[in-house]
Amino acid sequence: MPPAQPGAEPPATVGEIRYLHTLGPTGTNLESAAHLWLRRRGRADGQVVLHTSLESAMDSVPRTGEHALLACAVYPELHTLVFGNLHTCRMVDCFLWPTHEMVLAAPPGARAEPRTVATHPAPAGLVPPASTRQLVTSNAQAAIDCADGRADACVTTVVAARAHGLRVVTSFGEVPMVFTVHQVRETPR
Known part of the structure; x- marks a missing residue:
């Protein structure tokens, strides 16, 4: 067996994490991934805390080491969040997991060609070319707005579409996604 690569294992401090802060409202891929991460770590006492953005989470998360942000590789401005907070935020883990089935959804009886489509910036490329993108804070919020x-339609998860009584117009399937865990703590400069 080849020797482990430096950095291949999460740092020892990852065991301190009890709170995962991520994007809400309920029904996002990030919420689902946060619960998965806590289960895999055997953290029955772990809690998922939802925020309107990861940026607002970063502003409010206690810097104790028990708190972490859970993001995904396609989150807009993730690089800014990481490099703008190097003194308090460290990536300590990542994993590959499929998103919920991503869909274009609309209310029952909606017009065939939506004029406006609510979407988070990350999956905005799934909006039909003839439609106007209406940017929102999450896939779950897109379903709520629709x-x-x-909005006439939305790009969201099948979970959020069903929760809000929307019909699936087009399914894009699950998307293999990289999720990242960023522990938050005060560190000396």
Whole structure:
């Protein structure tokens, strides 16, 4: 067996993490991935805390080492979040896991060609070319906005679409995704 590569194992401090802060509202791929990470770590006492953005989470998370952010590789401006917080935030783990099935969804009886489509910036490339993108803070929020009539359709997860009574217009399937865990603590400069 070849020797382990430097950095191949998560740092010992990863065991301190009890709170995963991530993107809400409930129904996001990130929420699902956070619960998976806690289960895999045997953290029955772990909690997932949802925020309107990872940036707002970073601003409010206690810097004790018990708290971490869970992001995904396609989160807009993840590089800014990481490099702008090097003194308090360290990537300590990552894993590959498929997202929920991603879909274009609409209310029952909606027009065939949506004029506006609510979408998080990450999957915005799935919006039909003739439609106007209406950017929102998460896939789950896209479903909420669509169900509330603020958009004709949305790019969301099948879980969020079902939770809000939307019908699936097009399924894009699950997307293999890299999820990252960033422990938050005060560190000396």
